[in-house]
Amino acid sequence: MKSSKTLIVAAAVAASALVLSACSSGSSDSSSTPAPNSVSLRMTTWTANQDQLKLFNQIADDFKKTHPEIKSITFDSLPPADYSTTLTTQLAGGDAPDLAWVFDTDATDYVNSGTLAPLTSTLKATAGYDYSDLSSSATKLWTAKGQLYAYPFSTSPFIVFANDSLLSQAGLPTSAQMKANGTWTWPDIMQAASQVNAKTGKGGVVVNNFNYQDWTTLVGIWNSFGAAPWSSNGKTCTFDSPEMESAFSLINKAIRDKAMPGPGTTVDFFSGGAAFEVAQISSAGLLAKAGFKWDVNPLPAAKDGAAANVIGQAGLGVIAKGKNAEEASKFLAFFTNPDNAKKLAAYFPPPRTSLQTADTLAATNPVLSADQLNNVVIKSLSDAVTRPGHVNQAQIAKKVQTALTPMWKPNADVSGILKNVCSSVKPLLEG
């Protein structure tokens, strides 16, 4: 019996030793002055586009020529749907990347939690960076206490795509005619959408990625009513404001009138299934082989005629607790310098004002005419708001999603539901 106990103890010790050795094998020493060929950087992205990754690798190779300490720079493509969750898991598991793309809805959370390293001093100290060229409206979301925490490498306006063939088929004016007639407003668009559905059976207005879950994408509608989900300091819920009530009354009426496809109904605008789609301009590429006549239009203006622009963004930041944060910051400065920003502009609408021209944007959106780029895309970049973001955005988003559930039925009690939204998120906002 004694020997069997000894064997059990020995086996347990051996198993524990194996576990401990496996756990400790990832650790390594860090030094303040990296030796040549000693630093490996990893950037997480949600793109798997081979052309884009090829460009990233070219920029990385150029950086390595002047930075002998860099051994390798890899770009880790993660699925967009699971991107935030996967990144969080990597952070929790001690396998954080050195640099990461960040969605605009996560920006406030990431910027204020200390996840990202401040970049301003590194960028300003980089020769030829021209920091002042970065548009202030583009960097606003990613700035806290005077420090920029991520470079908004993609700044893309939300616009309204219109299927003019479908509008004509329903005997309605095209989107250009609606603008000329002064009827380019959300109530008029919804009315046209309802008529399209009644006369053709096709969908009316599709809000991209909404799916009756991601309510933040409705910003393109409520912003035209002058509404916002919470006050500018993020402390007070304004879902129950008269402006927001007007916006959601219109949305609820649109569901009743079938101006918007109802919950659980899939309609694809880009294959000709709907009259209008609210989406970012980057979706225009899907219309390259469209078999119908289409146009792009700005989001309807506010009541006072002022533009009600909305931009979607993606930021690139350095993980503060990464092992190589300093080298990662230097690489970010190189990756986004004026020369490389121009190369990146072939795929991502840039935040640099010097690059926000029709010529540059034409490379990103080859299907759009110079007129569309100048009069719709570039104008939609000015004075724009972003999708709502907050500290604890994920919890707030889920609470609002749950509280808004009854809104998606016809003839809902809009006012009561919005008051309930505010009461459910109040503790989190005041948090």
Added chain:
Amino acid sequence: MSTALPHREVRPARGSSRAGRPRRRPLSIRQRDQLTGYLFIAPQLFGIAAFVILPLCLVIWFSLQNWNVLSGTSTFAGADNYRKLLADPQIAQVALATAIFSVGLVLLNIPMALVLAVLLNRKGRGIAFFRTAFFTPVVISTVAWSIVWQFLLQDNGGVNGLLSLVGITGPNWLQTGPTAMLAVIVVQVFKNVGLNMVLFLAGLQGVPRELQEAARVDGAGGWRVFRSIVLPLISPTILLTVIITIVGSLQVFAQIAVLTAGGPGLSTTVLVYYLYQQAFQFHDFGYGSTLAIVLFVVVLILTIIQWQLRRKWVFYEN
């Protein structure tokens, strides 16, 4: 019947009698057998230590931490996460959704699997085809299965299209609370009923034919034979399948994530999905770990209860 093993003298290891070295005591047969046994189970032991016991200990430790993943800060919170659990206004709804899912799944899955097994426990043309057809969903990826059903259950999807052929306007299955839960349960039943069916088939084929024939000779009808002969003889299999099904139902995740994302509202937010939300979407790993502990304890208690109850309703257990 036991046979004594013949005594064998163990030879000393080669070279053990070299001059200048103490003679090592040779292992007895019993010790060698034990060593062999432990070496055989060592990989499994290592696996359990590394992937079950260690994570379990870590989860208990994490549940006592206030861990913000984004900022990377972790402070000892004591029982704070457990107090938060008791005060969580959503936990009652989550527990109810979990209970409805588990009960619904067991009530549909077990009888359906048993009926299928009885129907397919015979020889004849096409039986192998039907057995394969019902088992095939078990080996299909859960996510792929759920995505296909998501399309079928849309308001303008295949299920409502079929119903409209017979003049029925189907509900918007995944968008209203009761039908969403029903849809998730049925999708899960169709996915896994084949596994229980195979287990029941194995049990049914172990029932001696002569017992059934003897009962028939005594005048018992088909139902009487099934109720009084077959059912008691396969009761160990029924116990096993009920335990597997209940434990599996408490761990359901992928179907919920794909089909409803826990909605509408919280109507299909079961415990594992709620745990995922807290840990991976809200970045609160401490509270997520607390929920994981709750899940572990619930599964453990239910399994112990069922195991104890076997004395009452399991017959002919080996």
